[in-house]
Amino acid sequence: MNIKFNDLLKQFEMYKTEYEQKVISVLNSGWYVLGNEVQQFENEFAEYVGSKYCVGLASGLDALVLAFRALDIKNGDEVIVQANTYIASVMGISMNGATPVFVEPNEYYNIDYEKIEEKITNKTKAILVVHLYGQATNMEKILEICSKYNLFLVEDCAQSHGAKFKGEMTGTFGDVGCFSFYPSKNLGAFGDAGAITTNNKEIAENIKILRNYGSEKRYHNKVVGFNSRLDEIQAGFLRVKLKHLNDLMEERVHIANRYCNEIINTKIKLPLVNRNCTAVWHLFVLCVEDRNDFVEYLNKNEVGNLVHYPIPPHLSEAYKYLGIEKGSFPLTEEYANKVISIPIFNGMNKEEIDYVIHIINKY
Incomplete structure (x- = not known):
């Protein structure tokens, strides 16, 4: 699939x-x-x-x-x-x-x-x-x-x-x-x-x-x-x-809830939701220690993925003039090296959600 x-x-x-x-x-x-x-x-x-x-x-x-x-x-x-x-x-x-x-x-x-x-x-x-x-x-x-x-x-x-x-x-x-x-x-x-x-x-x-x-x-x-x-x-x-936005939002929340409840893998850190806050799950972002290996695994099993965002603004060429050195924002840079977004979109069917969960749990 x-x-x-x-x-x-x-x-x-x-x-x-x-x-x-x-x-x-x-x-x-x-x-x-x-x-x-x-x-x-x-x-x-x-x-x-x-x-x-x-x-x-x-x-x-x-x-x-x-x-x-x-x-x-x-x-x-x-x-x-x-x-x-x-x-x-x-x-x-x-x-x-x-x-x-x-x-x-x-x-x-x-x-x-x-x-x-x-x-x-x-x-x-x-x-x-x-x-x-x-x-x-x-x-x-x-x-x-x-x-x-x-x-x-x-x-x-x-x-x-x-x-x-x-x-x-x-x-x-x-x-x-x-x-x-x-x-x-x-x-x-x-x-x-x-x-x-x-x-x-x-x-x-x-x-x-x-x-x-x-x-x-x-x-x-x-x-x-x-x-x-x-x-x-x-x-x-x-x-x-x-x-239709509320219905579309509910659909994304349903997919995210399935991911949060059914992805069980000690190599994967699931996203957290803060107290008194709601998430509409524009993206579902995982944190993985060896992201390159995980991306290769997902690609091999035909599960779409994207990195948001691999280069923090302070390390981009566009903001080089600010003179901010690598290591200045360690958590930001850690996230840039470890986060990976997995499929979540309206119209995603049960079989597709099942497959994504299955593949990630097997990693």
Whole structure:
């Protein structure tokens, strides 16, 4: 049996008729940029998340970049972020001229909030919390720190659509929540797409201006902006999928529960879920001592796999200028050498799940 790491076609086929009807509807409307579909999606996603405002954008990276731009994070400022995140999180900081200040993760792969305060300086302006792999971060201590030091809080929710801390969804704790709707995300479009959520009307209005060439009114440019508009077709697709998101999420939780309960192998460390947090399992990440051997074994047995992420941002060529030496973040670097993601996708059938469990237990 050959199990793909991810199979987006299966998910498309689940709601194929609805997607096809939506694209025809948008094409027949004659309006393709910043129209009714985008506005309706913004309203519906804000309601789903529990925020006052949502602004649709062209990608998750744009959401991060525009969020920090709207908060006036700039050259000379510092933003605290976990060291084991995907590099796009860090790019959102540095593309505004600010400096990322890294903090080690905890055993849940999210930021170790006990290590944040020691990194705060008079240049610190914000904390970027990344709800990595689909698990909500424990926000209690982080909110206290932000209040104590008067810091902005930005959430990277690219992998955590629908995840909650103490019953409240990610994307509602900070000044801005940043979402990606890349096709492989739990709420994925059929191309690049993103959004921000916020309870601050001024921030929402600023990002609406920034996404459209810095223009609030056509040809009246208030600032130097971007071209980062969520298009009508992608917004329409997202509206279809949003209606089914809770069901899709339950399916992933079911697969993850089977993995957690039935993968029994002393060579494999299963993911943990933190107290008061929920996971929507964008990724199911194992920790393995000899990853190369395990990957070779999975490939031989045709079980798809992927490493998220083999090179931590601080060791990437892109951030070589920061001068951070190897060994500076030992737990981050250990995770980079040991974590491996196994198949978890909507439409995965019982036989496929059984096979993945069987193969891993035999390792």
